[in-house]
Amino acid sequence: MTSFGFVPILCTDNDQDGLPKEHTPMIKMTTTWLLAALLMFVQLTASATAGETDFSGLKDKYEKDHPGKGKFSQYWEPIPIQKYWNPRNFYQPPTAVSGEVSRDQCVACHQSLTPGAFHAWENSTHAKLDAIRNLSNGQDARFYKKEKLAEIERNLVKQGVLKEGEPLKEVGCIDCHGKVGAQSIRHDKDLVMPDRTQCGSCHLQEFAEAESEKDQQWPQGQWGKGHPSHAVDWEANVETAIWAGMAEREIAQGCDMCHYQQNKCDGCHTRHSFSAAEARQPEACATCHNGVDHNEWENYTLSKHGTVYQTHKSTWNFDVPLKDALTKGGYTAPTCQYCHFEFNGEFSHNLVRKVRWGFNPTPAIADNLKHPWFEGRKENWNTTCAHCHSPSFARSYLEAADKGTLAGLKVEQEAKQVVEGLFRDGLLPGQKTNRPAPPAPEKDAPGGFFQLFWAKGNNPSHVERVHADMWEHDLIKLYKGLVHGNPGGFTYTEGWSELMRDYAVIMDENTRLREKSGNAPGAAAANPPAGKDDSNVRNVLGGLALLAGIAVLLYRRKH
């Protein structure tokens, strides 16, 4: 596998009750660990054979897997702009231009109509395939594209688009917005907004790699199959209850503006340049990977990695593939892409093979870090870091990042108990007099995800929102700051110090409300939630159960 720009872990949200997933009962875990071991084997096999996948099979699977409007489809209708975020389901050609238009007419007309799009394309590789085909100097950073082009032509021969030995002349408007190789289309009938399959018909290997993210399976069901990943980010979007329930569709579609990677490839390879070099630069990830609930961009930029990038990048060559970044590209620090595309020394568009904490730290992950699935992935990270750092440094740092994350999770969980206690006891302001339910299909819950995007009357109360900020913002920023090496970020600017502040707000309110109600103040808070410290015991038991399970499996096979 080789490399082609861009970035990591994608936001999926939470289960329907609006809360982060929690402790799973032991029985279920043992079973899932066993399954996990098997799945790891399956996954390794699957990804190794991705290169041989045939296009039509992959396309069929992609289309079958696609959720369309999702399980909450009855609750929402698309607004016009959404046809661009999910063209597969919502796009219809405009009726303004009717009749048949030829390959050349497309270009000629759009040169004057949309000159920005035209000139971006005109200067792109798509418009100058011969420049690649004629490269003779192996030292040219783009030389690897010559073989890539030959591979694409072989794909098109298999699909019957090209004859054996026939070169692909260019990739123009019509090839993507109609059909590869088409000479004309009916503008008001056949016009297409490309999705992953259109790009994949040529870029089959990258399509297969990207789709293989769907094979991701968590050992204790912490996330659903394939989550979190770019490959299912649209699914994550439309199956989030508050997203589907919100009346303000123009706000909700803001989520789509990032959660469309499952649908399209231009999130990283911006139209109409479709540049690999662009997609290899950290800024290509920034539009989506920034902000309160996953500040990767800010953390990277302010880390040593990021400042080395910024001070040296004018001497780095982003035309070289990621595998040659250190040797020929002159990188002296990693980009987002370098670490997140890498897996055991190879680079691909499957970015989730080293995911451990995923999008947000939860007890269900924290309690299972000793499980082989998590340990194995930590080992893979050590390998990545050791491209530049000593293994001892890598291990020490990753250990500190894990323990720092656990420390933050503990604070957040204590606050959660306090807020849920107030809710249970009916003590939140207005809880009994002015607490409307969130819009269906969302359901009410204290400190739920929906409270970040919806408010009415006294729902949420202030402290619930503060708790929602703790788990969805502060804790994630702590973790993201730790793993991306932004010291001020995780220590005081965002992360730990914000957790402290929000904890203080919640404890103040708890004391106040309980004093008012005559209830003992801070009872819940004085004792951290029981069962937090038995995670090691459970890990050992889980490990034994896994071994027992494998033994049983092997025994049965033989008999």
Place this chain on the structure above:
Amino acid sequence: MTSFGFVPILCTDNDQDGLPKEHTPMIKMTTTWLLAALLMFVQLTASATAGETDFSGLKDKYEKDHPGKGKFSQYWEPIPIQKYWNPRNFYQPPTAVSGEVSRDQCVACHQSLTPGAFHAWENSTHAKLDAIRNLSNGQDARFYKKEKLAEIERNLVKQGVLKEGEPLKEVGCIDCHGKVGAQSIRHDKDLVMPDRTQCGSCHLQEFAEAESEKDQQWPQGQWGKGHPSHAVDWEANVETAIWAGMAEREIAQGCDMCHYQQNKCDGCHTRHSFSAAEARQPEACATCHNGVDHNEWENYTLSKHGTVYQTHKSTWNFDVPLKDALTKGGYTAPTCQYCHFEFNGEFSHNLVRKVRWGFNPTPAIADNLKHPWFEGRKENWNTTCAHCHSPSFARSYLEAADKGTLAGLKVEQEAKQVVEGLFRDGLLPGQKTNRPAPPAPEKDAPGGFFQLFWAKGNNPSHVERVHADMWEHDLIKLYKGLVHGNPGGFTYTEGWSELMRDYAVIMDENTRLREKSGNAPGAAAANPPAGKDDSNVRNVLGGLALLAGIAVLLYRRKH
């Protein structure tokens, strides 16, 4: 008209009572719509003829229009640094250097005294006019400057500074800090800190374009004439009551550090390079257009437009004028300047001809979006976006941005009712015991603009400040995030999700204070402000009134 660097909408603040402008009575609207239609015609005519304006007339008008210390002049005195922000009114030459100094002495002395300023100038076009004059290659990106130089020489001939056919040798210290073409000045008497007129004596076209922003007139008086624009930003500054009333003049002058574009040109063309190429880059706008109350810089940077800029800019040519940006400049995404200098395919220093929501969304704008003035400008935006996007995309996106902004405004207005209700009922903490009035000329009001910059005792109460944050920060960030395509920005990091949080804080407090006072909790909140949903009716009525008005006008003319 052609192009020369920099950026958009300028902050003006609020009317004297410290609150955003609100619903205007119907009668007034009808009249103003009529006036608007006429003014649109006048404006179009005016801007078309700007190129022919003579310098002395323009200079006279500029000086006559200048507010100096403004209507609140009795309340404040300038501190020393302010002589640089408004040299016209406050600058006096230093007395340290006396006597006559020659053109060459200026340069020689400042080469050693202020080498930074000298070297910046030395490498600038001002110091090397011959390099421009001698350009023979039409392909040189700076070739357009050759005609620009000839045009400037023609201006100077008209002003009697040059003889017919006499070339301008250089632009040195003395030309701007004394008088164009002067050979010597008395340093302690004649030294000048240049304002718009000094630059305008050569750069007449740009001066005229920039001054034409003052013709901006809103159809329902949502903003005063010329507001918001760079051309009146000093006026907006000195006529803001809290700015004039604050005792802390060193803090207040922080506003001047951006609100001086009406006074000087080096806000974008930084002295002493005065580079057009600099002013064409988005960073040139960043010093002023960032932060809590107008985060354009952050939104652009994190948008797709901004990340394409960042990953591709090393191949873009900022020496080409904006009109050639897509064709010869290699731009594959817009800069701030590309969209905000453009109007109907031409580029000029009048940046306000497409302004619609202006600086902050208010009901007075929201209720009139169907008015032809707003609809026409939306159409102009569609044209701009369609330089790269399909008209269908442009329209869909702009519609979503409008509706998303309206959704935020509704939340803010509901919170406003709640806070004003608490104030009206005298329930805010300390309202009756410890609420000093703000300094004159400012007047007390709940949630007023002044509460962002002044606090004493229990003025403002916490929830008033939270409401001030909602309308001046959250809502603006929502709107700016939407129109600049920063999805995380408007959805969760800033904007919508912050509005939800602040709303929750206000509702908590409302319930608490009303429970304490024995008042029914949340009465105001349960019902959104009446009259919000009749805006369409009013628009239709307004449209009819406009037509009627025009009919009457035509009828009277004939008779």
Place this chain on the structure above:
Amino acid sequence: MTSFGFVPILCTDNDQDGLPKEHTPMIKMTTTWLLAALLMFVQLTASATAGETDFSGLKDKYEKDHPGKGKFSQYWEPIPIQKYWNPRNFYQPPTAVSGEVSRDQCVACHQSLTPGAFHAWENSTHAKLDAIRNLSNGQDARFYKKEKLAEIERNLVKQGVLKEGEPLKEVGCIDCHGKVGAQSIRHDKDLVMPDRTQCGSCHLQEFAEAESEKDQQWPQGQWGKGHPSHAVDWEANVETAIWAGMAEREIAQGCDMCHYQQNKCDGCHTRHSFSAAEARQPEACATCHNGVDHNEWENYTLSKHGTVYQTHKSTWNFDVPLKDALTKGGYTAPTCQYCHFEFNGEFSHNLVRKVRWGFNPTPAIADNLKHPWFEGRKENWNTTCAHCHSPSFARSYLEAADKGTLAGLKVEQEAKQVVEGLFRDGLLPGQKTNRPAPPAPEKDAPGGFFQLFWAKGNNPSHVERVHADMWEHDLIKLYKGLVHGNPGGFTYTEGWSELMRDYAVIMDENTRLREKSGNAPGAAAANPPAGKDDSNVRNVLGGLALLAGIAVLLYRRKH
């Protein structure tokens, strides 16, 4: 002295009681002013002779000065990653690789083991000394390095590493991770993680310059000797009570990730490029100098200085030494390094000779700004600014920055009185029922520094944390925004407007808690702390005392 990249004032924290230092009694001040005058003389002499320091003496002093685990060593144990932040005390070679390894084996093995580190080194000056030695063109920006190399060779001759006339061949792995000039080391016994002395054995001048920061002494003991500076930042770290007391060591080590400049040089000259050009760019400072408690990076970036840097930097040459930045480097605006390395026209690694407000504004500084120590440094700043600006501009701006800072301090101090009043009166929520003490060696105090990093039960209460934010975040951001010329930053986004918000929160709570307790509301707040307005009187008295002291001293000398 010459120049070699990077940045300014370093965070040290607070005295043990967790509060910013306050008014010092008069007697003490008079004495300290006298001492200060003497010390200024000593310092000037000391820094002038730094260039002649011999290496072994400097190394001995460095090692003797080093605090190791510091005075709170009994309270904490290092975690594994800390061996990299403070190798001097905690590093042990890994036992995985045993036996003797040669100079060439180091390189060969790490080329495949850690290719990122290898290639960074391979392209560095360290690996290509001959390229420097063979420079013959004095116009090459790196030409100054030729003399630098000769100087280093002279240092090594003195240390007996090189023979007279023997050239240094290369600087490879072994020279820094073993000993300069070594041919082999035992990997499991001799391997070293370099500290300041390893770098200093070659780069003696820079080492001496950097160490001279320890001579910094404040006239009224506002900060301890050498503080705040890079040269004692590790000491500041380990002697902060809450840092030592925190149970969460993985969070605490986040502080180390910046507070290690006392230990190592790669904070700015990132391994394994060790590039001076990198360290001269503002981004090199960004990892540490950003965020809520010292947002220098944000302020610089958004200032005019920063936007000029961003729009012009592709034409600036960072290979030239700082002293040639304006003339040969093409800088048209200052970098962090240009202003903070400069002192009276010369550039060195001592960055604290112009420090005045230091890390955070306190009354002990505010009340003494008229003292010659502070006045002298202000004059030094005027000199710096006047490299580009007129002295009149420089003075006006610096005066505004001082007064703006004083205005913010006054607001913060008023809020402090209110919060301390609530604490004194036992009125804070849960203060009598649920207020655990912070972990030893930290001690409880209202609004203390520790409350930014630790919380349990009702310690801190919400308003204490808000006050901690005011003095450690808002006030510092106000000051840093002012001095770095970021108008929106200090006026409304961060700084002043945040101070207003936090003040309002505290006053609300004060009114509420005192009403509840039957105590008169806002009594403390209505009157600003006594003694704030007599600072000028005290300054005059202090000045007289200083003169008297000097007179006494001279009199005694003679007799």
